[in-house]
Amino acid sequence: MSSVLMDLSSAMASAxxxxxxxxxxxEGRRGVPGTGILWSADGVIVTANHVVRRDDRLxxxxxxxxxIEATLVGRDPTTDVAVLRASAAGLAVPTWQAxxxxxxxxxVLALGRxxxxxxxxxxxxxxxxxxxxxxxxxxxxxxxxxxxxxxxxFSGGPLLSPAGGLxxxxxxxxxxxxxxxxxxxxxxxxxxMLLEHGRVRxxxxxxxxxxxxxxxxxxxxxxxxxxxxxxxxxxxxPAAKAGMALGDxxxxxxxxxxxxxxxxxxxxxxxxxxxxxxxRILRGGALQEMRVTVGERG
Amino acid sequence: xxxxxxxAAVQGDLVAVAEGARAGLVQVRDGVQGxxxxxxxxxxxxxxxxxxxxxxxxxxxxxxxxxxxIAHVLSVDPHRDLAVLRVEAHGSPGLxxxxxxxxxxxxxxxxxxxxxxxxxxxxxxxxxxxxxxxPENPAPGRxxxxxxxxxxxxxxxxxxxxxQGRLVGICAMMAGPEVGLAIPVEVVRDFLxxxxxxxxxxxx
Numbered sequence: 001m002s003s004v005l006m007d008l009s010s011a012m013a014s015a016x017x018x019x020x021x022x023x024x025x026x027e028g029r030r031g032v033p034g035t036g037i038l039w040s041a042d043g044v045i046v047t048a049n050h051v052v053r054r055d056d057r058l059x060x061x062x063x064x065x066x067x068i069e070a071t072l073v074g075r076d077p078t079t080d081v082a083v084l085r086a087s088a089a090g091l092a093v094p095t096w097q098a099x100x101x102x103x104x105x106x107x108v109l110a111l112g113r114x115x116x117x118x119x120x121x122x123x124x125x126x127x128x129x130x131x132x133x134x135x136x137x138x139x140x141x142x143x144x145x146x147x148x149x150x151x152x153x154f155s156g157g158p159l160l161s162p163a164g165g166l167x168x169x170x171x172x173x174x175x176x177x178x179x180x181x182x183x184x185x186x187x188x189x190x191x192x193m194l195l196e197h198g199r200v201r202x203x204x205x206x207x208x209x210x211x212x213x214x215x216x217x218x219x220x221x222x223x224x225x226x227x228x229x230x231x232x233x234x235x236x237x238p239a240a241k242a243g244m245a246l247g248d249x250x251x252x253x254x255x256x257x258x259x260x261x262x263x264x265x266x267x268x269x270x271x272x273x274x275x276x277x278x279x280r281i282l283r284g285g286a287l288q289e290m291r292v293t294v295g296e297r298g
Numbered sequence: 299x300x301x302x303x304x305x306a307a308v309q310g311d312l313v314a315v316a317e318g319a320r321a322g323l324v325q326v327r328d329g330v331q332g333x334x335x336x337x338x339x340x341x342x343x344x345x346x347x348x349x350x351x352x353x354x355x356x357x358x359x360x361x362x363x364x365x366x367x368i369a370h371v372l373s374v375d376p377h378r379d380l381a382v383l384r385v386e387a388h389g390s391p392g393l394x395x396x397x398x399x400x401x402x403x404x405x406x407x408x409x410x411x412x413x414x415x416x417x418x419x420x421x422x423x424x425x426x427x428x429x430x431x432x433p434e435n436p437a438p439g440r441x442x443x444x445x446x447x448x449x450x451x452x453x454x455x456x457x458x459x460x461x462q463g464r465l466v467g468i469c470a471m472m473a474g475p476e477v478g479l480a481i482p483v484e485v486v487r488d489f490l491x492x493x494x495x496x497x498x499x500x501x502x
Contacts, residue, residue: 001310001311001314001315002307002310002311003311004304004307004308004311005307005308005311005312005315005406005461006311006461006462008308008406008461009405009406009460009461010405012404012405012406012424013402013403013404013405013425014402015404016402016403016404017402017404032433032434109404109424111403114433115427115429115431115432115433116431117403117427117429117431118403118427119403119426119427119432119444120403120404120424120425120426120427121423121424121426121446122404122406122423122424122446123446148446149426149446149474149476149477151426151433151444151446151477152433152434153433
């Protein structure tokens with residue numbers, strides 16, 4: 001027998017041991033606590049939103065065994081990310097790994113600290129994809145699915161790449177029965193927003209809509225097959241103020257085609273709040289231009 | 299990168315560990331349920347299994363060479379879910395005992411048994427954690443090894459070995475489809491010490 005299996009096993013255990021310095025226990029719900037990752041040396045912690053069920057009386061178990069209080073900085077239920085702050089200093093901050101280094105088939109470890117000690121499960125990267133939208137409407141920059149077992153309390157913990165860096169934050173709360181990881185690039189976008197605003201700001205039009213097929217002449221004119229039919233328009237909301245009405249079909253916003261609801265959500269990022277967009281609608285068989293000022297979703 | 303050669307070496311080692319573990323594996327039939335597993339202890343004639351696998355005074359065992367034998371159930375501890383059996387001779391030196399308490403999370407381990415009656419079925423995965431404070435511990439306070447591998451009915455009583463083929467635990471139960479729980483080898487030693495005072499069971 002060679003020594004490769006022993007070497008592999010020992011390398012994995014050592015990777016877990018060294019990463020344990022960045023992994024904390026998050027006590028914010030009844031039952032099994034969740035896991036969190038140190039984000040900054042001065043006590044910012046990133047975790048999974050769904051393991052933080054309450055807004056106060058939060059506790060964090062640090063790698064050195066200290067148990068300290070933490071406050072909720074903000075949460076983004078759409079990407080299942082929450083940020084906490086604990087008053088501590090000199091904490092060990094992990095190295096995040098760009099998702100471009102990840103390949104399907106790579107061995108990865110999921111770490112959790114539901115108890116006193118760090119625990120680990122092993123798997124492979126099952127699927128890698130492009131940007132996707134969670135069922136709650138959040139944008140995750142890259143799809144990263146593994147077959148690691150999400151042992152109780154593992155949500156909010158890191159996915160450790162074979163290169164030693166952290167690929168992202170594991171969540172079992174985004175999709176039932178599938179182990180998904182929120183990649184570092186998304187955390188690097190969401191965490192600063194939560195630190196600044198306490199929430200991820202999203203634009204708002206005040207419409208309910210569903211995709212519909214456009215008439216043939218409009219299809220050939222616009223080069224898109226569908227738009228979204230307004231099923232409801234909130235009185236006094238941004239769309240109503242712009243003059244949109246029930247039965248209109250929205251086909252573009254600021255020049256970007258609107259084919260389905262994902263296109264609407266994509267056009268309403270936090271940076272669009274307060275800005276006025278060119279909206280094109282189909283009403284009574286004719287295309288019309290309107291100006292709509294994007295509100296903020298409360 | 300010499301990946302194919304490296305992977306072949308990993309596979310070769312896995313096969314060697316599996317073969318070694320199977321040399322310490324027996325099948326246990328108590329005539330009530332399907333076959334369970336048993337682990338040959340280092341002493342001549344002793345086999346360790348789960349209490350829930352050996353429910354009678356005598357059980358039938360199938361030894362590694364294919365020989366059948368009737369084993370006498372010496373003692374049973376339902377709390378620790380352990381039982382010790384004796385056969386006249388099992389003709390196997392047993393597995394080299396290791397240490398569960400030195401296992402580190404992320405380390406690789408392998409379990410062999412008879413899942414759903416498949417003889418010598420092998421599964422491998424990583425150590426999740428060791429100790430008494432594991433989440434979803436069905437017996438709070440009881441020391442266990444949690445492993446991310448697929449234990450199935452029939453694995454119960456079989457050996458859990460580390461990458462050097464040393465016995466670190468006795469497979470006992472599932473905690474979900476992909477998490478197995480094993481009884482640490484140290485707990486087995488304590489059990490043998492408690493139940494077999496002055497016996498040949500060497501309790502090092």
